[in-house]
Amino acid sequence: MSELEFATDVRSKNPDQNAHRNSRFRQGYRKGAAGESYGAKTLERLTWDNLGWRLGKLLGPAEEELVDELYEWCVRQQAGE
Numbered sequence: 001m002s003e004l005e006f007a008t009d010v011r012s013k014n015p016d017q018n019a020h021r022n023s024r025f026r027q028g029y030r031k032g033a034a035g036e037s038y039g040a041k042t043l044e045r046l047t048w049d050n051l052g053w054r055l056g057k058l059l060g061p062a063e064e065e066l067v068d069e070l071y072e073w074c075v076r077q078q079a080g081e
Helices: 015-033 048-059 064-079
Strands: none
Touching: 015 048, 015 064, 048 064
């Protein structure tokens, strides 16, 4: 399975959970940028954490402000579905 593929998107769309979603995304981004690995089973379901990881793995280290901007972009993309 490619690290960009997933079977199910289980990311919360609840705006009341924005701080939690953002925190999980940033945590995953840092792990991906640092080269940490996630298993295929984890990547079957798209979460805010492993979305951050996927992007961190692709884009590498970035300033927190840029990671937050990327998160906000992802939220807008999800809302536009």
